[in-house]
Each structure stands twice: as C-alpha cells, then as structure tokens.
Amino acid sequence: MHSVEGRVVIVTGSGQGVGRGMAHHFAKAGATVVVADWNAEKMARTVAECRDLGAEALGVPCNIMEQETLLAMVDTTIGEYGAVDAIVNNAQTFRPNAPVAEVSADDLDVFYRSGVLGTLWAMQAVYPPMKAAGWGRIVNFASSMGIVGGVGFGAYNASKEAIRALTRTAAKEWAADGIVVNAIAPAAAPPRAVGSAHYEEFMRTSPMHRNGDPELDIGSVAHFLCTDACRYLTGQTFMCDGGTYLWA
Numbered sequence: 282m283h284s285v286e287g288r289v290v291i292v293t294g295s296g297q298g299v300g301r302g303m304a305h306h307f308a309k310a311g312a313t314v315v316v317a318d319w320n321a322e323k324m325a326r327t328v329a330e331c332r333d334l335g336a337e338a339l340g341v342p343c344n345i346m347e348q349e350t351l352l353a354m355v356d357t358t359i360g361e362y363g364a365v366d367a368i369v370n371n372a373q374t375f376r377p378n379a380p381v382a383e384v385s386a387d388d389l390d391v392f393y394r395s396g397v398l399g400t401l402w403a404m405q406a407v408y409p410p411m412k413a414a415g416w417g418r419i420v421n422f423a424s425s426m427g428i429v430g431g432v433g434f435g436a437y438n439a440s441k442e443a444i445r446a447l448t449r450t451a452a453k454e455w456a457a458d459g460i461v462v463n464a465i466a467p468a469a470a471p472p473r474a475v476g477s478a479h480y481e482e483f484m485r486t487s488p489m490h491r492n493g494d495p496e497l498d499i500g501s502v503a504h505f506l507c508t509d510a511c512r513y514l515t516g517q518t519f520m521c522d523g524g525t526y527l528w529a
C-alpha cells in the first residue's frame with residue numbers, strides 16, 4: 282500500500298528546488314517520473330538525475346500559466362505511459378515581495394495565473410483520465426505564509442490560500458471517483474533565501490532549527506500522498522515544516 286512503484290507521477294516545477302527533490306524521491310521509489318518545467322536546461326538535468334537513479338523519466342516542457350501547454354503535457358504523459366496516476370502541482374512563478382499597500386495587479390496576476398489557474402488547469406487536465414481509472418492522487422502546493430498572513434507576501438498568500446480552497450473543494454467533488462486531493466505547505470528554503478530575514482526567523486523559531494530537505498522531508502510526504510495508503514485522507518494541508526506551525 283505504501284509503494285509508488287510503477288505509478289506514473291507528474292511533478293511540475295521539478296527543474297529545481299522542492300520539485301527537483303521530490304522527483305529524486307519518486308525516482309528512487311520506482312515511480313515513472315514526468316518532469317514538467319518551463320526551464321528546458323533544468324528540466325533536462327532532473328530527467329538525467331532520475332534516470333541515473335534507475336527510474337523511467339521523461340521531460341515535458343510546459344508553462345503552467347498557459348492552459349494549452351498543461352493539457353499538452355498531460356496528453357504527452359498519457360500517450361507515452363498510458364496513464365497519469367498522480368500529479369504534484371508544485372510549480373509557481375514568483376514576483377518580488379510587496380506590502381499589501383503596494384501590491385500591483387500585474388504581480389497578483391502572475392501569482393494567480395501560475396498558482397491558482399495553473400493548479401486548476403492541471404487538476405482539470407488529469408481529472409478525466411483519473412476518473413476513468415477510478416484512482417488518482419493530486420498534491421497541490423500551499424504555504425504557511427498564506428495561512429499566517431506572512432508580511433510582504435500579500436499577492437503570493439492570496440494565491441496559495443485560493444489553492445487550498447480548490448484542494449478542499451475538489452477533494453469533496455472527486456472523492457467518489459477514487460481521487461484524493463491534498464496540499465503540502467513546505468519549509469525547504471532554496472539557497473537564494475538563506476540569510477534573508479524570513480529564513481533567519483524560521484531557523485530561530487522552528488523547533489528543529491533546520492531547513493527542510495526537498496527529497497527527504499518533503500518528498501517523503503508527497504510520496505505517501507500518492508500511494509494507496511493515502512486512502513482516507515483528503516482535502517488536507519500537510520505542514521511539512523519541522524513543527525514550526527502547529528494548528529490543532
């Protein structure tokens with residue numbers, strides 16, 4: 282029940298960061314990994330790494346802000362492997378932080394197109410084949426910043442909370458189809474964030490006082506959410522952050 286061996290798993294934004302680490306985890310676990318990213322060079326690197334780990338892997342370029350490229354990516358996956366068992370909607374296009382008083386419509390638009398619409402379109406693209414199969418796993422990406430109202434992250438926070446709302450709604454609408462839909466709110470800051478005030482505050486207040494590892498700390502949870510074992514959990518947000526944000 283806890284295996285993803287032979288499962289076809291799409292990870293968007295797996296050219297670097299958390300997505301890349303999760304791709305490595307799925308590759309080691311024996312899944313067929315579809316690396317979907319708009320950066321061709323980084324995508325090719327992750328594909329090569331997954332193959333080196335012994336996995337079947339395929340890079341399919343896509344820009345999650347354009348619906349037709351997402352549909353084409355899912356079509357390519359099904360054409361190549363005959364199924365899409367799971368999708369991890371990890372990619373997000375970032376804009377510089379701004380206080381709410383200065384958030385521009387352009388910034389909000391990029392966060393919404395990549396975060397909310399990108400996630401919605403990806404979910405809509407995999408829904409028909411998953412429904413037909415009677416089984417599917419969808420993992421979306423949220424953020425603790427959205428939940429706590431992280432200062433300076435207004436546009437990002439709004440998009441991440443909208444993704445959680447979509448996650449809960451699809452979880453209910455698609456439960457009878459055998460599809461479970463959950464979200465991860467990770468803490469695995471990229472090298473570019475190390476040294477920032479936000480990162481230092483996290484390291485100071487986090488009970489474990491360490492950054493998350495994309496492959497070991499986030500990948501292991503994404504893995505579980507894509508297995509048969511994850512059969513009675515849906516619509517949830519998993520705080521993969523070393524216990525920094527505890528809600529209940």
Ligand SMILES: NC(=O)c1ccc[n+]([C@@H]2O[C@H](COP(=O)([O-])OP(=O)(O)OC[C@H]3O[C@@H](n4cnc5c(N)ncnc54)[C@H](O)[C@@H]3O)[C@@H](O)[C@H]2O)c1
Nearest residue numbers: 294296297298299319344345371373374422424468469470
């Ligand atoms: N890193 C963290 O600590 C952290 C914390 C909270 C939430 N998150 C969320 O986790 C996810 C991954 O974060 P990360 O830090 O690894 O990000 P990152 O910026 O390091 O990597 C993002 C990846 O997505 C790709 N990408 C960006 N826009 C794209 C587009 N329009 N189409 C296709 N690919 C695109 C990039 O090329 C890159 O490979 C995001 O959804 C982010 O909001 C991360």
